Amino acid sequence: MAERATLEELVRLQGERVRGLKQQKASAEQIEEEVAKLLKLKAQLGPDEGKQKFVLKTPKGTRDYSPRQMAIREKVFDVIISCFKRHGAEVIDTPVFELKETLTGKYGEDSKLIYDLKDQGGELLSLRYDLTVPFARYLAMNKLTNIKRYHIAKVYRRDNPAMTRGRYREFYQCDFDIAGQFDPMIPDAECLKIMCEILSSLQIGDFLVKVNDRRILDGMFAICGVPDSKFRTICSSVDKLDKVSWEEVKNEMVGEKGLTPEVADHIGDYVQQHGGVSLVEQLLQDPKLSQNKQALEGLEDLKLLFEYLTLFGIADKISFDLSLARGLDYYTGVIYEAVLLQTPVRPGEEPLGVGSVAAGGRYDGLVGMFDPKGRKVPCVGLSIGVERIFSIVEQRLEAELLYKKNPKLLNQLQYCEEAGIPLVAIIGEQELKDGVIKLRSVASREEVDVRREDLVEEIKRRTSPALCIC
Amino acid sequence: MAERATLEELVRLQGERVRGLKQQKASAEQIEEEVAKLLKLKAQLGPDEGKQKFVLKTPKETLTGKYGEDSKLIYDLKDQGGELLSLRYDLTVPFARYLAMNKLTNIKRYHIAKVYRRDNPAMTRGRYREFYQCDFDIAGQFDPMIPDAECLKIMCEILSSLQIGDFLVKVNDRRILDGMFAICGVPDSKFRTICSSVDKLDKVSWEEVKNEMVGEKGLTPEVADHIGDYVQQHGGVSLVEQLLQDPKLSQNKQALEGLEDLKLLFEYLTLFGIADKISFDLSLARGLDYYTGVIYEAVLLQTPVRPGEEPLGVGSVAAGGRYDGLVGMFDPKGRKVPCVGLSIGVERIFSIVEQRLEALEEKVRTTETQVLVASAQKRLLEERLKLVSELWDAGIKAELLYKKNPKLLNQLQYCEEAGIPLVAIIGEQELKDGVIKLRSVASREEVDVRREDLVEEIKRRTSPALCIC
Numbered sequence A: 001m002a003e004r005a006t007l008e009e010l011v012r013l014q015g016e017r018v019r020g021l022k023q024q025k026a027s028a029e030q031i032e033e034e035v036a037k038l039l040k041l042k043a044q045l046g047p048d049e050g051k052q053k054f055v056l057k058t059p060k061g062t063r064d065y066s067p068r069q070m071a072i073r074e075k076v077f078d079v080i081i082s083c084f085k086r087h088g089a090e091v092i093d094t095p096v097f098e099l100k101e102t103l104t105g106k107y108g109e110d111s112k113l114i115y116d117l118k119d120q121g122g123e124l125l126s127l128r129y130d131l132t133v134p135f136a137r138y139l140a141m142n143k144l145t146n147i148k149r150y151h152i153a154k155v156y157r158r159d160n161p162a163m164t165r166g167r168y169r170e171f172y173q174c175d176f177d178i179a180g181q182f183d184p185m186i187p188d189a190e191c192l193k194i195m196c197e198i199l200s201s202l203q204i205g206d207f208l209v210k211v212n213d214r215r216i217l218d219g220m221f222a223i224c225g226v227p228d229s230k231f232r233t234i235c236s237s238v239d240k241l242d243k244v245s246w247e248e249v250k251n252e253m254v255g256e257k258g259l260t261p262e263v264a265d266h267i268g269d270y271v272q273q274h275g276g277v278s279l280v281e282q283l284l285q286d287p288k289l290s291q292n293k294q295a296l297e298g299l300e301d302l303k304l305l306f307e308y309l310t311l312f313g314i315a316d317k318i319s320f321d322l323s324l325a326r327g328l329d330y331y332t333g334v335i336y337e338a339v340l341l342q343t344p345v346r347p348g349e350e351p352l353g354v355g356s357v358a359a360g361g362r363y364d365g366l367v368g369m370f371d372p373k374g375r376k377v378p379c380v381g382l383s384i385g386v387e388r389i390f391s392i393v394e395q396r397l398e399a400e401l402l403y404k405k406n407p408k409l410l411n412q413l414q415y416c417e418e419a420g421i422p423l424v425a426i427i428g429e430q431e432l433k434d435g436v437i438k439l440r441s442v443a444s445r446e447e448v449d450v451r452r453e454d455l456v457e458e459i460k461r462r463t464s465p466a467l468c469i470c
Numbered sequence B: 001m002a003e004r005a006t007l008e009e010l011v012r013l014q015g016e017r018v019r020g021l022k023q024q025k026a027s028a029e030q031i032e033e034e035v036a037k038l039l040k041l042k043a044q045l046g047p048d049e050g051k052q053k054f055v056l057k058t059p060k061e062t063l064t065g066k067y068g069e070d071s072k073l074i075y076d077l078k079d080q081g082g083e084l085l086s087l088r089y090d091l092t093v094p095f096a097r098y099l100a101m102n103k104l105t106n107i108k109r110y111h112i113a114k115v116y117r118r119d120n121p122a123m124t125r126g127r128y129r130e131f132y133q134c135d136f137d138i139a140g141q142f143d144p145m146i147p148d149a150e151c152l153k154i155m156c157e158i159l160s161s162l163q164i165g166d167f168l169v170k171v172n173d174r175r176i177l178d179g180m181f182a183i184c185g186v187p188d189s190k191f192r193t194i195c196s197s198v199d200k201l202d203k204v205s206w207e208e209v210k211n212e213m214v215g216e217k218g219l220t221p222e223v224a225d226h227i228g229d230y231v232q233q234h235g236g237v238s239l240v241e242q243l244l245q246d247p248k249l250s251q252n253k254q255a256l257e258g259l260e261d262l263k264l265l266f267e268y269l270t271l272f273g274i275a276d277k278i279s280f281d282l283s284l285a286r287g288l289d290y291y292t293g294v295i296y297e298a299v300l301l302q303t304p305v306r307p308g309e310e311p312l313g314v315g316s317v318a319a320g321g322r323y324d325g326l327v328g329m330f331d332p333k334g335r336k337v338p339c340v341g342l343s344i345g346v347e348r349i350f351s352i353v354e355q356r357l358e359a360l361e362e363k364v365r366t367t368e369t370q371v372l373v374a375s376a377q378k379r380l381l382e383e384r385l386k387l388v389s390e391l392w393d394a395g396i397k398a399e400l401l402y403k404k405n406p407k408l409l410n411q412l413q414y415c416e417e418a419g420i421p422l423v424a425i426i427g428e429q430e431l432k433d434g435v436i437k438l439r440s441v442a443s444r445e446e447v448d449v450r451r452e453d454l455v456e457e458i459k460r461r462t463s464p465a466l467c468i469c
Helices: A002-023 A028-045 A067-086 A108-113 A132-141 A186-202 A214-224 A228-242 A246-256 A261-271 A277-284 A293-311 A366-370 A386-396 A409-419 A429-434 A452-463 B002-023 B028-045 B060-073 B092-101 B146-162 B174-184 B188-202 B206-216 B221-231 B237-245 B253-271 B326-330 B346-360 B381-393 B408-418 B428-433 B451-462
Strands: A097-099 A125-127 A147-156 A170-179 A207-213 A318-321 A334-340 A356-362 A379-384 A423-426 A436-441 A447-451 B107-116 B130-139 B167-173 B278-281 B294-300 B316-322 B339-344 B371-375 B422-426 B435-440 B446-450
Touching: A002 A028, A002 B002, A067 A147, A067 A170, A067 A186, A067 A386, A097 A132, A132 A147, A132 A170, A132 A366, A132 A379, A170 A186, A170 A386, A186 A207, A186 A293, A186 A334, A186 A356, A186 A379, A186 B381, A207 A214, A207 A293, A214 A228, A214 A261, A214 A293, A228 A246, A228 A261, A246 A261, A277 A293, A277 A318, A293 A318, A293 A334, A293 B381, A356 A386, A409 A423, A423 A452, A429 A436, A436 A452, A447 A452, B002 B028, B092 B107, B092 B130, B092 B326, B092 B339, B130 B146, B130 B346, B146 B167, B146 B253, B146 B294, B146 B316, B146 B339, B167 B174, B167 B253, B174 B188, B174 B221, B174 B253, B188 B206, B188 B221, B206 B221, B237 B253, B237 B278, B253 B278, B253 B294, B316 B346, B371 B381, B371 B408, B381 B422, B381 B451, B408 B422, B422 B428, B422 B451, B428 B435, B435 B451, B446 B451
Parallel strands: A207 A318, B167 B278, B371 B422
Antiparallel strands: A097 A125, A147 A170, A170 A379, A207 A334, A334 A356, A356 A379, A423 A436, A436 A447, B107 B130, B130 B339, B167 B294, B294 B316, B316 B339, B422 B435, B435 B446
């Protein structure tokens, strides 16, 4: 083992010696002599060794998309983009990197997960971490006061794969946002309508959209006696209620985060509740909660939201859930998260634990952080968790010219079956004389002679989406 | 110069020595001693030297061999303790890596994505550091020239469909170029540099090119003239046949292969109906080192000039060729996968189309909304929300203003600005009568439509075939 290592090192050193001599334009005989020595050493290592080893892989946490994965991806994006367009959204694109200073201070603890570019003498750059901060930068930079836009692009996070299994470092985000000062809750309601339309169209199973409000959460914590400084950390405990029991959450809040059991219980009375608009009305009657100005604002807005959601025909898919405390610091109003209700199980197949497939909320203070004068532009939006959706769809699922001059007909038919091509236009010598092409359905194996001038029309007819009679 | 080279070599050898000691788990003191020596050597070289550079997880030599001098334009990511990474410079090298990694022997694929180059804007005006590439490639061992012909057919289809003006596709072959240089007496070592001189013939005169070859690149005038006899020629398949009869060229094995392949190519291009757009041009010597066979480049023939407008100098809008040796550079066993492909210069095409639209003062719609749901009176938000939701559920592209009581005029203005062709106006009386007023924004004509017929009526008016908004 040590001998081999020594031998490899000698090969390397000798290789460098040869390269050095060539660079210095040493005499041909000298070079030849050293090359001969190199080849003898390499021969001792054995065949196929001594060649520099290429490490053929994509960087950690990234992957190539194969044609099959791309086909799935394209179908999923088609559904999502049609929905965005149906609601009148424009589309923008931004560079993959931003000035480092643009991203600084926006992501809290997650800042350490940002990819930086090497300092090569110019501006200091970082790869974008999400699409929301670039959006806010775009609005402030162009002094826009209102826009309805979607943006589908990859973002970059240096997650540690050991800790977060299945998480990629490069992945798609699929955002839709409405920026602007409008009458309350109409754009917020449209965001939820969009989310429901997309998740229904994708046909990945039944889903539920949980809704809450940052002001209700803050107000609730205040009246329960949570100190201001503990708001964020208690939020993250409460958020775990969708995965663990109340007992566990209470233990964490009391044992690790320093709340008294009474305060914890008081929180528990609220956060274990979920329901429809009747819960909103019930809490509006709650003596303590309705005294808190913030919570009251939040509850009034949710009441209005439910009215609009009913008119949009989706109220039955929405659940006001007081334990929803997810996400980034920049939410200021309504927050929402869509979860799949039943993991799509086929006989013999592993059940999928998927969780959240879309989320969003209102964030009125972000653009103001970029604007030199601090001008605020209120925003509300949503993000579709496409990577999760890709894996769900992937798990569910399992006219051309061959570049050979004289291919066998059987090979060509087999090619069609494998690629899912529905029709074959077969050219034969007799048919050429008769001026027809044999059109064959791969699925039914039925063949019919079609006049050459009618072929295009016939193919279009058979492959039109409405009929699809291949 | 020689001293620096020696110093660099010593640094490399010492670096290997340190690595070797670490691998053999030598004693810490011994390693430390050798590391100290290494650092002293590096210090003599100057700052930022001596670091090994890995690009895309392959040895530096491999990529340097592809991008040559352009390697310095690659964006590196900061070393944050993990793998050393760089942003992709094109889509061809990732494609070759993908083929080798997955041990694929054939595929026909396109890839549209952004690539990254640290161009110096001062030197290359209008060049972006982040821009789209739009590649199509056919990899695999097939009967000759059929995929090559299809690539050219694709290029012609795309450029015709884009309607950016007349174009011409120049075609040549690396083997014909190499053979031609050989018989003209160009030394092997000067091939690449003479290629780049010859390639300038589309922009400058033969005189200038000849002067550069003789004055700067050391060719004799006789050799240069000999080259000139060939490279100023261009034509159709008849030129191919003429050169096949050329006594000198047809004796060169490489050139002969190239000419035979081009002859076959022209036969296929004729069957594809595009031979009239193709020009066999001996001065086409473009591009990257990795082309091994046919090479082609599409240029726009006339710059689209409108009265009063500056003419566009655009040049090449698409290019490509055959590159049989690239994948083999990635495969551990050196297995070759022949490839042929093309790249569409979309950024150029974007600016041409943008300039055209501006000149024609054509409005570009940024949304596809078909109808705005509006109200003429107050307190009709609920009805608007109900109706717009019905339209969305029926697949109609619709919007509403996010105001409880918007003025009709503002709603109509919104439609004009956004190019929305129809307005569905809700009014109290109409609600009682069970109808919606459907208004054409362009003609201002209004008609009452029964609510249950509204979806159908909107679809009829906005269908592409009719488009009678």
